[in-house]
Amino acid sequence: MQNRIxxxxxxxxxxxxxxxxxxxxxxxxxxxxxxxxxxxxxxxAFKISQQFGCTIEDVFIFSEER
Amino acid sequence: MDVSIGGLIGVYGGLAIGALAWAFGRKKLKKERGLDEMQTHIREKSRSLAWFVTTALIYFFLTLTMIGIDMSMSVVLSLLLLGHLGSWGITAVILSINFTREAPVKSQYIAGGILLICLPLTAFTLITVATQVWWYVLLGIPFAVAGLFIALFQPKSA
Structure with missing residues (x-):
C-alpha cells in the first residue's frame, strides 16, 4: 500500500x-x-484522510505488488 | 520438603520488578500517545513469535529428556520463561525500530542477528544441562547482545 501522506x-x-x-x-x-x-x-486511515480533507482513495493507493 | 528462600525471592522479586517496569513503560508510552494500534500490532506480533520460540524450546527439552539427559523442573521452567520473555522483548524491540527507521530494512542482518542470538544460547543451554552448572547459560548473553546489535543497527551500504 502506497500513500501520499x-x-x-x-x-x-x-x-x-x-x-x-x-x-x-x-x-x-x-x-x-x-x-x-x-x-x-x-x-x-479515515482519520488521516479527514485531516487533509480528502477521501481514503486520495491518500492511500492500493497496489497488489509488494 | 526444602524451601528455597533465595529462589522464592528471585522468582517473585523478578515478577515485581517486571510488573513495575511494565507499568512505568506503559505510563511513559501513554504520555506520547504510544499505546496506539501500531504498538498493539507490534506487541501481538512479538508475542506470536515468542510462542514459536517457546514451542521450539519445548521440543528441544523434550528431545533432551528422550535422549536421557536429566533436568530439574526448575531449570527447564526457568529456561522456558527466559526464552519466552526474552524472545518476546527482543522481537518487540527489533520490530519497533525497524518500523520507524528511515533506511530500508535489510533482512539478511535481521536473520544473521537472530541466528547469533539463538545458536549460542542453544549451545550454552545444552552445555548447562549437560554439566548442571546453571551459569554457563549466561555465557550466551554477549552473543545475544551482539546479535541484537547487528539486527538493530544494520551497517549502511557502501
Missing amino acids: KTLRKEHNMTQEALSKQVGVSRQSIVAIESGKYNPSLEL
Whole structure:
C-alpha cells in the first residue's frame, strides 16, 4: 500500500508530530505509515484522510505488488 | 520438603520488578500517545513469535529428556520463561525500530542477528544441562547482545 501522506502533509504545512496529535497516535506510527512499513487500520486511515480533507482513495493507493 | 528462600525471592522479586517496569513503560508510552494500534500490532506480533520460540524450546527439552539427559523442573521452567520473555522483548524491540527507521530494512542482518542470538544460547543451554552448572547459560548473553546489535543497527551500504 502506497500513500501520499508526506506530500499532503507538506502541502498543509503539517509536521509528523502535529498530524500524530490530531489523529491520536504516536509520531513513530506516522513515520511507519508514511514509509509504507505499517498499513493503518481503516479507522486510522479515515482519520488521516479527514485531516487533509480528502477521501481514503486520495491518500492511500492500493497496489497488489509488494 | 526444602524451601528455597533465595529462589522464592528471585522468582517473585523478578515478577515485581517486571510488573513495575511494565507499568512505568506503559505510563511513559501513554504520555506520547504510544499505546496506539501500531504498538498493539507490534506487541501481538512479538508475542506470536515468542510462542514459536517457546514451542521450539519445548521440543528441544523434550528431545533432551528422550535422549536421557536429566533436568530439574526448575531449570527447564526457568529456561522456558527466559526464552519466552526474552524472545518476546527482543522481537518487540527489533520490530519497533525497524518500523520507524528511515533506511530500508535489510533482512539478511535481521536473520544473521537472530541466528547469533539463538545458536549460542542453544549451545550454552545444552552445555548447562549437560554439566548442571546453571551459569554457563549466561555465557550466551554477549552473543545475544551482539546479535541484537547487528539486527538493530544494520551497517549502511557502501
